[in-house]
Amino acid sequence: MHLQIRPKTVSTLIQVLLASFLLIAAGPKQVSEWEWEEVPRVVAMGDVHGNLDKLTAILQGTGVVNDRLRWTGGSDHVVLCGDLVDRGPADREVLDLVKRLQKEAAREGGGVHALLGNHELLNLVRDFRFVSAQSFASFAKEERAQERHEIWLVFQRFNESAGVSAERLRAFFDEQYPPGYFARQKAFGAKGDYGSWLIRQPILVKINDIVFLHGGLTPEVAALGIEKINRSFRESIPLLLQSIEVLNPIVAGVPTFANLAGAALYVVDSQAQAEAEKEAEAERPALPPNIVLASRTFLEQTETLPFLPDGPLWYRGNSWKSEEEELARFERVLELLDARAVMVGHTSTRNGLVTTRFGGRLYRGDVGMGSGRPPRAVVFQGLEALVYDPGTHAYSPPQIERPQGDGSLPVDVDVSTEPTPTGPPEDIQKDEREGESSHPPNN
16 A cells, blocks of 8 residues: 655644744753753752762662763753761762762763751861761872871860870860861862852752742742842852951961851951051051951851841741742742742651651652651652652652641751850860960961
C-alpha cells in the first residue's frame, strides 16, 4: 500500500516540530539577576549540613546528576536553601560538588542556586562553633605548621598569667583550634576558595513565582524587594571581611569573631576617649586611622541585614508562629514579592517531613538532615509540588500542618541569632579578656 502525504499535512507537521524545537531551545527565561520563569522543573531542599551522601541521594534520585555526579538535569534548576556547611562530616566536599555542578548546569541552560544560610554567615565571620571534627581534619594538610606555631605563641603569651600549666594550655588550644582550623579560616576568608565564592551567592531567588530562601521573611524585609535584599548582602559581607583582615593583626590571642568584636569595640571606645581628651587639650597617642576605620566598619556591618534576628537568614516566624498570628503578614510578603509561594529551610520540621502552611503557600524544607534524619526534597513542576524520598524513590504530597503549626525538632539548636562562639574555661577566658583590652600596636 502506498501512503500519500499531502503537502499541507507536511507543512503543518513541520510547523509543529519547529514550534516544539523553538520552545525547547528557548528554555527558562531569566527576567532579572535573581528571577527565572518557565523553568521546567525545580528540585529544592533544605539544610544539607555537610551530609554529602544525603545530597547525592537526592540529586541522583531526581535525575539531575548521573552516577558520576555529573550534571544531567538539562534546563532544570536545583535550589539549596542555605546551610550547606557545619554539623555534618563532609561540608567541604558538599561545597566542592555544588560549586562544580553550578558551572555544569549553567552550560546546559540549567541552574544550581546555593543560597546563603546563617551557617554560611557564621563561617565567613569566623564563628566555627558547629564545625565537625571531620571537617576541620579535611583542611589539616593545607595548614602550615609554622603559621600554627606562631598563632600558638601569641595565644600562649596572652594567657601566661592565667595560672594554667603549659601542658593544659596547649591541650586547650589544640582542642579549641584543632589541626585544620586556621586553614579553614583562611579558606572561608574574602580571598579563600570558599569565602570568595560564598559572598557571590544570593540570599533569595524567585523561580516560577516561588521565592526560595533560608530563614523567612517579614513584610518589612520583603518591602525592600529581591534586588535590594541581595545587594545589601553583597555589599555588607565583603566590607565586614575586609575589616577583619585589617583587624586580624591587633587581636589578642586567636582572631575569632568574639575576639575581633572585642578588639573593634576597644578601638572605637579608645578613639572616642582620645577625641574627648583632645578637646580638653590632653596628650594621648593617636590610633592608626586604618584600624579605627576597620573597627567602625566591623561594628556597623554586624548591625546590618545579615545579622538581624528578623532578617532573611534568621527569621523563624513563618515556620513557628500560628497561622492566626502570621497569616496576614505572610500574605503581605507574597504580595510585596509578587509570589505565589515561599520555600524556606532553617527551622527543622518536628516530624522530619516536608510540610506546608498557609494553604500550601509556604513549604518547610528543613527535614533535619543535620540531626540525622533522612533526606527529602521538593520537586516543583508546573503548579504541582511533590516530595521526593530517596529511601523509597517515591513522590508524595507534602504534609499539611495544623493551623497552630507543628513547631520544630526538639534538637534544633539554631535558636541563637548571635554568632558568639563558646568561650574557653574561665581562668583562660579572663586573661583573654584582659588581652583584648590592650592598646593596639601603632602600625
